[in-house]
Amino acid sequence: MLDVANLSLHYGRHVALNRVSVRVNKGETVVILGANGAGKSSLLKSIARVARPDAGYSGSFDGRRIEALAAHDVLEAGIALVPEGRGVFGDLTVDENLALGAYAKRARAHAADSRAFVYELFPKLRDRRAQFVNTMSGGEQQMVAIGRALMSKPELLMLDEPSLGLAPVVVGELFRSLGRIRERGIALLVVEQNVKMSLSIADRGYLAEAGRITGEAAARDLMNDAAVQRAFLGATA
Amino acid sequence: MLVTALLSGLVLGGTYALVAMGLTLQYGIARIMNLAYGEMIISAAFLAYVLYADAGINPVVGLLIAAPAGFLLGYVVYGVMMRPLVARAKDKASLEIDSILATFGLLFVIQGVLLVIFGANFTSYNYLNVAVDVFGTNIAANRLLALVMALVLGGGLYMLLTRTLWGTALRAVAVAPASAPLVGINVDKAARMAFALGGALAAAGGVVISMYQTFTATSGVVFTMKALIVVIMGGVGNILGALSAGLILGLVETFVATYIDPGLTLAATYGIFLAILLWRPAGLFGRASR
Numbered sequence: 001m002l003d004v005a006n007l008s009l010h011y012g013r014h015v016a017l018n019r020v021s022v023r024v025n026k027g028e029t030v031v032i033l034g035a036n037g038a039g040k041s042s043l044l045k046s047i048a049r050v051a052r053p054d055a056g057y058s059g060s061f062d063g064r065r066i067e068a069l070a071a072h073d074v075l076e077a078g079i080a081l082v083p084e085g086r087g088v089f090g091d092l093t094v095d096e097n098l099a100l101g102a103y104a105k106r107a108r109a110h111a112a113d114s115r116a117f118v119y120e121l122f123p124k125l126r127d128r129r130a131q132f133v134n135t136m137s138g139g140e141q142q143m144v145a146i147g148r149a150l151m152s153k154p155e156l157l158m159l160d161e162p163s164l165g166l167a168p169v170v171v172g173e174l175f176r177s178l179g180r181i182r183e184r185g186i187a188l189l190v191v192e193q194n195v196k197m198s199l200s201i202a203d204r205g206y207l208a209e210a211g212r213i214t215g216e217a218a219a220r221d222l223m224n225d226a227a228v229q230r231a232f233l234g235a236t237a
Numbered sequence: 238m239l240v241t242a243l244l245s246g247l248v249l250g251g252t253y254a255l256v257a258m259g260l261t262l263q264y265g266i267a268r269i270m271n272l273a274y275g276e277m278i279i280s281a282a283f284l285a286y287v288l289y290a291d292a293g294i295n296p297v298v299g300l301l302i303a304a305p306a307g308f309l310l311g312y313v314v315y316g317v318m319m320r321p322l323v324a325r326a327k328d329k330a331s332l333e334i335d336s337i338l339a340t341f342g343l344l345f346v347i348q349g350v351l352l353v354i355f356g357a358n359f360t361s362y363n364y365l366n367v368a369v370d371v372f373g374t375n376i377a378a379n380r381l382l383a384l385v386m387a388l389v390l391g392g393g394l395y396m397l398l399t400r401t402l403w404g405t406a407l408r409a410v411a412v413a414p415a416s417a418p419l420v421g422i423n424v425d426k427a428a429r430m431a432f433a434l435g436g437a438l439a440a441a442g443g444v445v446i447s448m449y450q451t452f453t454a455t456s457g458v459v460f461t462m463k464a465l466i467v468v469i470m471g472g473v474g475n476i477l478g479a480l481s482a483g484l485i486l487g488l489v490e491t492f493v494a495t496y497i498d499p500g501l502t503l504a505a506t507y508g509i510f511l512a513i514l515l516w517r518p519a520g521l522f523g524r525a526s527r
Contacts, residue, residue, distance in 0.1 A: 050418065071418035080419070087416035089409050096405050103406055104421030152421060 001026045001187060002047070002079070002156055007057040009042050016042040017053065018211040022189075024156060029178075029188040031198040031219065033232055034208030040191040041084055043208070044158045047189075048081040049074045062155065076104050080154035084161045084191075086145040090134030094125055097133055097144050101151025110153050117184070118147040121177050139170035146177070156187040163194045175201055195232035199223050240374045242495040243488070248380045250487020251387030252445055256460055257467035257479040258394055259438025263311075265474020266411045266431035269319050270333055272340040274439055274464060275457030276347035281307055281443025282452050283355055289362050296364055296448050300386065303440040311436020315429045318343065323428070344457070351454035361451040379448045386445050391480050394438070398476055407431055411474040466510045472520030482521060485509075 002024040009017040017039045024030050032040050045051035047059065049071045059067040061077055069077065089097050098118060102111035119126040122143040128136065133144050142162055149157055162178070163171040175197045182188055182201060192198035199205060205222045207215035222228050256278055263271045271277075281303045288294040288302065318339055326332035365382060368375040398404035410417045410427045417424050446452065446460075467486055471478025486506065493505040513521060 048419075050415075070423070072421045072423045075419065075421040083416075083419065087413070087419055089413050089416060091412040092405070092409060096409075099402055100405055100409055100420045100422070103402060107421075148420060 001028075002059075002061050002189070004047060004059045005057060007043070007046055007053050007059070009039075009046050009051060009053040015211050017046065020208075020211070020213050022206060022213065024187050024189050026155075027182075027185045027187050028204065029182050029190070029202045031190045031192060031195075031202040031205045032208055033192075033195055033198075033205055033222070033228070035231075037210070038208040039211040040208050041160050042211075044081060044160050044189065044191060045083070047074070048079060048158065050081065050083070072104075075152055075154075076106055078106065078153075078155040079158065080149035080152045080156070081158045082142075082145045082149050082160065082162060084164065086141050088133045088141055088144050088148065090132070090141075092133060093129065094131055094133060094136075094144055095129040097148050098125070098151050101148035102153075104152050107152045111151065114151045114153055118150050121150070121180060122147055139166050139174070142166065142174065143177075146181075150181065150186075154186060156189060157181065158189045160191050161193060162190070163192060163197070171197065195228070196223075238495065240372050241376070242491050244371060244374065244376050244384075245380070245495075246488035246491035247484065248376075248384045248449070248487070249491055250484035251384045251391070252442060252483075253463055253467050253487050254391055254480045254483025255387040255445060256439060256442035257464045257471065257483045258391060258476055259435040259442065260461075260464040261468045261471065261474055261476065261479045262407075262431045262438065263435035264468060266407055267315065267319070267428040267435070268323075268329065268332055268414075269315075269336045269428075269432060270340070271432075271435070272337060272461060273343040273347055273457075274340075274435075275459065275461035276344050276351070277307060277310065277436055277439040277457075278443040278446065278460045279351060279452055279454065279457040280310075280347060281440035282447035283351060283360070283443075283454075284440075285444040285447040286360055286362055289364060296444050297382070297386070300441055300444045303444045304437045307440025307443075308433045308437035310440075311433035312429060314343070314436070315432040319432065320425070320429070323425070344461075348454060348457065355454055357453055357455065359451045359453050362447070364448055377449065383445045383448050386441075390438070390441050394434075395476055395480070408474075463506070466506060470510065470513050470521055472522045475520065475522050478520055478522035 005021040007017055007020045020043060034040050042051060046053040049069055057067055061079060064077055066074055066077055098115060102108055102114060107114065124140060125143055125147055133141055163174055166174065171194060178188060179201050190198055199219045199222055202219040205217060205219050206213050260274050263269050284303050285296050285299040288299040289296060319336065322335045322339060323332060326335060365378040367378050369378045369381055398408055406422050407427055410422060410424055414424055467479055467482045471482035489505055489509060490502050494502045
């Protein structure tokens, strides 16, 4: 469904991404593992066209070219991004954030259904409808960010470090919610520091290192991979 | 005397609020500091004058002509002049400098055209210049109508921005422009709409002003300054802030002129401005989004 090849990105002289290729199949959950600075965030931002990658890469989604689109058209094509730091509208209410989630033309007709799903997923948001988002806790803001992204009726949801800065109990809840989004048939592309949790909901994983993709395997195999365990799971072998 | 001052203050304040709302849209959403804003106001005032004096069209109908014309002017000016600046701006600060310089030039272009057509004389016309009794004091009907028009337009704009998805999207661009594309908002288009809407409000303000004040081709800068003060007092991009700050400024100016000395009006204006900048630099109502 998503197919990106030869994607590079420079920040001045710094090479953030070097000829990276990734793909995500319909309904698949894919996780990208890698240390800080491996280029994971840059990759998601480039796919969403929030960052401007170098020319000469190819990207397609559902058979549609996406490498030359503006960021708002990528969303319109069915790819939603929950960025690191969430990118919510803090000065607006929960209700307004969710309503704006369905601003895209593809989403408007389904706004009521999407909202029902979001409330079912995060009942707290229904109770906090009128609250300003910047007065909420980190975990609640993450719910708003994910709920807002779901309102656009995405076929692929990209999440950048969704568990960053959240309390362990909240992280558990978050991953249960991601599991239910997955059950709904929405593909997920997740960058996550919590390797164990993310591999537990994933079908497949990529390993990223210094702006390159250095490995790819089924999530189950990565879980048992000695190198992955050493690097990310804190195993002493 | 108190009721007279109060009413005059509300009329003036309503006008300030109306024009400031347009500037706060242009500055808060489109991120363009439009120094030619007052010239757009005065152009509409002359338009209303021509329509009334030459064609016998009353200013209420004139508003229905001037506001769409202002929208169109804002739309075109943004597309032709501002978009290239936005496209090449490295950051917010460089866009601010570029837009200030560009609109400073535009100010003199519009002013020059107005001077050629209308000369430098004080202009005014008589529309509904009859006294109406309100709470035992007399006030000119045109002033009362000006206040009503300002309140209706301001209230309408507020509803548009808070009760419609389109308006909410504009506010989203004001509070977090980087996040707006994540929900599918075309920021460039939103900025252009906000700038055009600001132009419509400037025009509406110009028509309202022409109903009860005299004006000249060169008085635009006064309105730009007043609107800017109100915008900063109310918080940039904050519609309710502009509404309240506008009313406050109008009341203070009128009360100072009535009870202390008319010569101190400007001093009072800048006095409040300074106090607010020192006490609450983000404005009375902060940079919130309503």
